[in-house]
Amino acid sequence: MELPYVVVIILFCLGIYTIIMNKNLIKIVVGVNIVESSLILLLILISFKLGGTAPILDRKYELVVDPIPQALALTAIVIGGSFIAVMLALVIKIYKRYGTLNVDEIRKLRG
Numbered sequence: 001m002e003l004p005y006v007v008v009i010i011l012f013c014l015g016i017y018t019i020i021m022n023k024n025l026i027k028i029v030v031g032v033n034i035v036e037s038s039l040i041l042l043l044i045l046i047s048f049k050l051g052g053t054a055p056i057l058d059r060k061y062e063l064v065v066d067p068i069p070q071a072l073a074l075t076a077i078v079i080g081g082s083f084i085a086v087m088l089a090l091v092i093k094i095y096k097r098y099g100t101l102n103v104d105e106i107r108k109l110r111g
Contacts, residue, residue, distance in 0.1 A: 004045050011038035025091045025101045029084065036080040043073040 011034055018031030047069035055064045091101065098106050 004041070008038050008042045008045065011035075011041070023103045025094065025103065028103075029087045029091060032087065033080070033084055036076070036084075040073050040076050040080070043069045043076065047073075 015031045015034030015036075015038060018034060019028055022028055022031065047066045049063055049065050052063045052065035053061050055061070055067065094106065095101055098109050100106060100109075
């Protein structure tokens with residue numbers, strides 16, 4: 001059961017590394033998306049129970065899965081998709097204005 005958590009940690013670290021080390025805005029957006037995906041995966045892993053069932057009234061179950069983290073994961077997917085769309089729209093505007101996606105070159109052009 002520990003392997004999925006290791007995958008989440010690796011994805012999170014890979015996303016942070018991508019955000020910090022890249023100068024291209026598209027690659028930074030991809031890094032943010034990787035971090036977001038790893039956190040959604042963590043929410044799903046938190047609520048997972050092997051052999052668990054949905055908590056439905058009028059039935060008796062021994063092992064019940066908590067639906068709150070799953071609902072939070074769905075909410076995070078919707079918000080994350082909107083956030084990435086806004087980030088990409090800003091990247092397009094920046095490219096149209098400065099003609100480059102390199103962060104260092106944009107800073108030089110602004111200053």
